[in-house]
Amino acid sequence: MTRPATFQKLLRRGHLRVASAAVMTFGCTLAVIAHVLMSGVQERHLELVARTLSYSVEAAITFRDEQTAGELLRDIAGREGLVDARVLLPDGAVLASHVTPDSGPVDRLMRRVGEVLMHSEARSPVLLDGRTIGLVRVRSDGTLYAWLLVYGAVGAVLCIGASLAAGTLMTRRMERSLIEPINQLAALTRSIRSERTYDRRAPPARIAELQALSEDFNAMLDEVQLGQAELLATHRRLQSDNDLLAHKAWHDELTGLANRSQFERRLQEALNSTGARGGHLAVLFLDADGFKAVNDTAGHAAGDRLLTMMADRLRTAVRETDVVARLGGDEFAVLLHPLRSVDDARRVGQKIHSLMTQSFDLDEHGHFHCGLSAGMATYPLDGDTIPALLDTADRAMYRAKHAGKRARHKPLTGQGTPYPTPHDKIAQ
Numbered sequence: 279m280t281r282p283a284t285f286q287k288l289l290r291r292g293h294l295r296v297a298s299a300a301v302m303t304f305g306c307t308l309a310v311i312a313h314v315l316m317s318g319v320q321e322r323h324l325e326l327v328a329r330t331l332s333y334s335v336e337a338a339i340t341f342r343d344e345q346t347a348g349e350l351l352r353d354i355a356g357r358e359g360l361v362d363a364r365v366l367l368p369d370g371a372v373l374a375s376h377v378t379p380d381s382g383p384v385d386r387l388m389r390r391v392g393e394v395l396m397h398s399e400a401r402s403p404v405l406l407d408g409r410t411i412g413l414v415r416v417r418s419d420g421t422l423y424a425w426l427l428v429y430g431a432v433g434a435v436l437c438i439g440a441s442l443a444a445g446t447l448m449t450r451r452m453e454r455s456l457i458e459p460i461n462q463l464a465a466l467t468r469s470i471r472s473e474r475t476y477d478r479r480a481p482p483a484r485i486a487e488l489q490a491l492s493e494d495f496n497a498m499l500d501e502v503q504l505g506q507a508e509l510l511a512t513h514r515r516l517q518s519d520n521d522l523l524a525h526k527a528w529h530d531e532l533t534g535l536a537n538r539s540q541f542e543r544r545l546q547e548a549l550n551s552t553g554a555r556g557g558h559l560a561v562l563f564l565d566a567d568g569f570k571a572v573n574d575t576a577g578h579a580a581g582d583r584l585l586t587m588m589a590d591r592l593r594t595a596v597r598e599t600d601v602v603a604r605l606g607g608d609e610f611a612v613l614l615h616p617l618r619s620v621d622d623a624r625r626v627g628q629k630i631h632s633l634m635t636q637s638f639d640l641d642e643h644g645h646f647h648c649g650l651s652a653g654m655a656t657y658p659l660d661g662d663t664i665p666a667l668l669d670t671a672d673r674a675m676y677r678a679k680h681a682g683k684r685a686r687h688k689p690l691t692g693q694g695t696p697y698p699t700p701h702d703k704i705a706q
């Protein structure tokens with residue numbers, strides 16, 4: 279595809295054409311008028327010269343004085359710019375004649391041009407007492423006319439040059455007031471498109487049409503910006519909804535602890551890194567003893583509060599890197615990772631146990647003492663998969679619970695490590 283011409287080029291070309299056409303039209307019209315006028319004037323002038331000459335040569339013809347007739351012809355031809363002047367007798371014989379020689383090649387050329395364009399001749403009879411005694415014939419070659427043409431052509435060329443200069447000046451001025459704002463607007467559009475800077479605006483223009491274009495362009499940018507802001511707000515809303523959903527998907531709503539899904543995900547991550555680097559980790563399963571009584575005696579809201587307080591205590595008992603989760607009801611799980619030894623896990627388990635069995639202050643419902651049954655599974659001793667570890671810890675916890683129900687401090691052996699729990703009843 280050919281590239282379209284620039285506005286600047288079109289403007290310059292247009293100016294050149296208009297200026298040339300104007301000068302040519304004007305020049306041609308002037309030339310036609312000048313030709314008509316000059317032909318008429320030349321014809322009348324020659325007639326006058328021929329008539330004057332016919333009076334002057336009357337005596338010379340009468341006396342057949344060739345010399346005087348010749349001098350008269352020479353004199354008048356020199357003054358009136360004639361190329362050929364003759365005095366003829368009635369029988370056609372030439373009494374006297376004068377032919378003006380050309381003065382060089384330029385004169386010769388101009389004479390030729392003049393002859394082609396404006397060759398004129400005049401005749402006048404020589405009368406004596408009403409009788410024709412001779413004839414005067416004069417010819418002009420139109421050299422003057424040819425020179426006039428040359429001056430005219432030079433003038434036309436100068437006029438075209440002047441028009442061109444004026445046109446260029448006008449184009450430059452127009453460029454400043456018309457093309458520059460258009461180019462600026464185009465550059466602004468390009469940069470807004472590439473940099474997405476929709477807060478930029480087109481400057482005011484001095485030409486009404488361009489000003490209208492700038493205003494429309496800016497109004498369009500306003501709308502784009504508004505749309506963008508709305509889009510951004512929607513995006514933020516969606517993002518926050520998404521965050522909320524993600525939080526809900528990974529957290530327990532009541533306590534804010536990790537839920538079972540997150541616990542298992544973190545456990546898998548811990549298993550991966552521990553498996554790769556070597557080391558230990560421990561999973562603790564915790565279940566409150568006699569929690570149901572809180573709901574039954576103090577109400578569900580108090581039960582909720584107690585669960586929240588338990589969660590807070592559990593958080594304080596472990597490190598940032600450990601994971602505390604609520605698996606459901608009054609059942610919690612703790613992931614201890616990284617871990618130097620199984621003994622460390624036991625120590626943390628004891629710490630948790632002693633913290634959780636301290637009384638909880640439930641305001642108007644008094645202080646509650648809650649028991650805790652716990653089971654522990656350690657990696658790699660009790661398994662190296664999530665189901666194996668969870669199952670081991672769960673079974674250990676249930677053994678602890680049943681053992682606790684049978685006897686307060688009966689130590690248990692077997693897979694996993696149950697913690698004996700003091701079965702304190704809820705004190706009010």
Ligand SMILES: Nc1nc2c(ncn2[C@@H]2O[C@H](COP(=O)(O)OP(=O)(O)OP(=O)(O)O)[C@@H](O)[C@H]2O)c(=O)[nH]1
Nearest residue numbers: 565566567568569570571573578579581582607608
């Ligand atoms: N307030 C409250 N109670 C809950 C929630 N989820 C479960 N529960 C109740 O917690 C109780 C848990 O049951 P259990 O574990 O059998 O109660 P428990 O008295 O601790 O029994 P043991 O574990 O055998 O000692 C049930 O009564 C559930 O209704 C909760 O989100 N809020």
